[in-house]
Amino acid sequence: MTDFMKEAIKEAIKAKEADEVPIGAVVVCDGKIISRAFNQREKKQNALAHAEVLAINKACKKLGSWRLDNATIYVTLEPCPMCAGAITNARIKEVVYGCEEATSKDNLCQKIFESDRLNHHPAYTFDQTHKQEITQLLQQFFKEKRQKQSKK
Amino acid sequence: MTDFMKEAIKEAIKAKEADEVPIGAVVVCDGKIISRAFNQREKKQNALAHAEVLAINKACKKLGSWRLDNATIYVTLEPCPMCAGAITNARIKEVVYGCEEATSKDNLCQKIFESDRLNHHPAYTFDQTHKQEITQLLQQFFKEKRQKQSKK
Numbered sequence: 001m002t003d004f005m006k007e008a009i010k011e012a013i014k015a016k017e018a019d020e021v022p023i024g025a026v027v028v029c030d031g032k033i034i035s036r037a038f039n040q041r042e043k044k045q046n047a048l049a050h051a052e053v054l055a056i057n058k059a060c061k062k063l064g065s066w067r068l069d070n071a072t073i074y075v076t077l078e079p080c081p082m083c084a085g086a087i088t089n090a091r092i093k094e095v096v097y098g099c100e101e102a103t104s105k106d107n108l109c110q111k112i113f114e115s116d117r118l119n120h121h122p123a124y125t126f127d128q129t130h131k132q133e134i135t136q137l138l139q140q141f142f143k144e145k146r147q148k149q150s151k152k
Numbered sequence: 153m154t155d156f157m158k159e160a161i162k163e164a165i166k167a168k169e170a171d172e173v174p175i176g177a178v179v180v181c182d183g184k185i186i187s188r189a190f191n192q193r194e195k196k197q198n199a200l201a202h203a204e205v206l207a208i209n210k211a212c213k214k215l216g217s218w219r220l221d222n223a224t225i226y227v228t229l230e231p232c233p234m235c236a237g238a239i240t241n242a243r244i245k246e247v248v249y250g251c252e253e254a255t256s257k258d259n260l261c262q263k264i265f266e267s268d269r270l271n272h273h274p275a276y277t278f279d280q281t282h283k284q285e286i287t288q289l290l291q292q293f294f295k296e297k298r299q300k301q302s303k304k
Contacts, residue, residue: 082237
């Protein structure tokens with residue numbers, strides 16, 4: 001069986017190589033990847049260009065539907081509120097994330113998935129298999145960023 | 153002075169005329185509208201195509217920047233979590249909404265704007281001036297939808 005989190009990590013590595021915060025996502029339907037994307041906020045100069053939003057956008061276009069009922073999204077990092085909201089709005093049935101967001105103490109992502117305002121509640125799974133690799137990828141990225149900035 | 157909520161309502165009316173849930177938004181910088189949009193989820197068959205996201209997307213492209221620090225967004229209805237997250241990610245300084253979301257009892261929008269996960273916290277203002285007009289626009293839309301469906 002394909003390790004879809006590994007595929008999301010491949011996307012995150014593409015982000016790193018493009019000097020973007022390394023986060024990647026893939027959308028899977030019926031055991032197949034229907035879209036994949038990595039964070040491109042800096043390149044696109046667009047606040048919406050997170051991995052999950054780009055992957056959902058591609059998936060909607062591919063299926064010709066705003067409803068991705070049958071889809072699972074694999075994302076390397078716990079989604080931000082925008083992406084958690086986008087996942088819910090697209091009726092994605094399950095979110096699998098590979099690393100917890102360290103700065104979030106308020107369980108906001110979970111609150112969005114469970115909100116009574118939204119009439120859809122995706123399943124929400126933390127797959128720890130590649131947690132260490134994803135954490136290192138993020139930490140290394142920010143360490144190098146700090147080093148570059150301190151040399152300026 | 154331009155009544156920017158009235159401009160957002162003009163967008164919401166365009167949505168209604170296109171048989172979309174009537175929600176509109178305008179992004180304002182230095183007293184001028186830099187982008188405007190209405191909900192187009194059904195036409196675009198895209199879960200991301202809410203008024204706020206479309207308006208932010210246009211504003212980022214227009215300014216060539218993911219940072220809309222100097223912007224205020226006027227939106228007819230209290231934003232959903234996706235749009236509240238998008239507004240925060242874009243560093244928009246103020247959100248003015250014209251009608252409360254009746255189905256939300258958990259103040260999720262406010263929690264997103266105040267979250268410790270996000271390092272930006274937009275000001276959040278309820279302008280009640282056109283509340284009645286916006287409420288009627290929404291209620292009328294859903295009433296007509298129900299009537300059409302009951303005739304099927």
